[in-house]
Amino acid sequence: MPSTRRVVQCVRFVRRQSANIAAFAYTIFLFMKSDVGTVILPTTSLGISLIGVPEAHAFLEGLIWVTLHLLAFDVRTSYTCLTPNTKIIGLEEDRLSKPHRPIAAGRISVQTSRRLHILFTVASLLDSMRHGLLVHSASYFVLITMYNEGNLSSFWMTKSGIIAVSIGILGSGVVACFDHDRPLSLTSIHAIIMTVLIQATTIHAQDFRDMAGDAAIGRKTLPMLLPRALARWSIGILLLSWSIILVAFWDLPAGAALVMYGLAGYTACSFRAGGTICGLLLAWLCHFSIDFGQ
Template sequence: MVHCRDIAVAVRTFVGHHAKTAVLFTHSDIKTILFPVTTFACAVAPLHAARRLLFGMVWVWSHQLMCNVSNQANSRNEDMVNKPWRPLPSGRISERQARALRWIVVGVCLLLSGTLGRGVVLMTLGLFVTTFLYDEVGLSGHHVSKNLCAIGGYTTIEMGATKLIGEAPELDAVAMAAVYLSGAIIFTTIHAQDFADVEGDVALGRVTLPIYAPDLARTFTVVILIAWSLGLSAFWNIGPICRALFVVLGGTVGARYYLLRDPKADRRSYVLYNVWLTVAHLLPLNARAEILSF
């Protein structure tokens, strides 16, 4: 006879296994997507209630999962080199199962957005189209088209999160300026994630900026991070102390990429890049509350 305790243990094991698989799919991009996008939405909306923050984070994470499953279902060979702990190379899930899961997650995201309003559904559809072009059409294979897809992905998920976290269903001028600037930042700096993944990208036949022009890519990273730090500080009119700290942060991250060139150092530099990106996404708050004017 099967006891209730045995059933409970089996259910916990089943749920725990699949929950861990979902977390492993999204683990690498929590610092790249979940934290910066949530910070962006809280700053731009701005945040009005803890309940909205929870809704926003769940929505962002579920859409991040949609992108991650789609991307990783098509990049097992790369992940075997760069991230062997991910669900496919580690054997937690097969490619066939991952492709099926990809469409299940799309459906779940559409259902979730459907309960939150038409504008949010449009953001989900926009993210799905961008992800499809990136993974299925093959736009991830070249650094220019890859960065263009990154713009589409980031801006749609940022607008969706901002709609959920804020009170207004439509984005005002401050929010739209923040979205446009975010897209430009992503287009010109997202190659920072590719330095540590050169070996895997080569194995997959991708042409990223660090592969196409390795020395130029590192020099450009220093220049563009300092330039954005200065430009964003001026645009959002933050104060001299905050401006100095932000520029120093950008310069430090850029200098690390230029001076420290092994994969381990590049992975650490990428963590710091995401700190810089999160701070950059926080700056629009100064247009709402002027709390960064010192």
């Protein structure tokens, strides 16, 4: 019957559209997949460490804010091109180090990615206006422009510094969203500064997995400049050193200090043996110390 046929057509249309929406959402997720554990989880855990478990809507506000900013960065980085006549270095890097990313995997075109970058940038700025975080967003986008178009990502020191400060900006924005847009407390400021310093001095742990891609685009990172063993040992030494500093700074009780040292030692040994779990646990060590130090 005609009515039955229309119902079937409608159901098929809904299924097709649902599948298209799901595929597009997954494509967007693939842009930031590698940074969920190194940006999204650390910044949200920082907010929880400083503010406590936020209300559901405040948590969602913070999660949306940091995700929009991260996507603006990740989408732009995936098609970075230093001049109009050079090859897309972000694509060359992703083909070797992160082949799951949408452009490298052939899921999306460069032109569509450019439109998405504009969309996420505008959405980030509008969302920041709602929360009084426009200065945070402006600073963040200046930094990532320097990182990409300014080619400051090609040298390990400027690369680490920009990423660390950017994560600090994202973390402070999440804390503000979780705390209903109130000004940061002195404890929060101290914690964010500590987070930036820790990230700046240890973020080269992530570069071990990206060595092939970095070499392909001429980027110089510490794992490429230092002997492999020394580069891995440096992570362990820095981890233990930061643990000592955090214990002293937050005046942690003996039990918490032992857990800190134990986690730092375990992470250092695992990384020295070839593991790459350092990023998230590093951030967690810092936030663990905040919980006990407040």
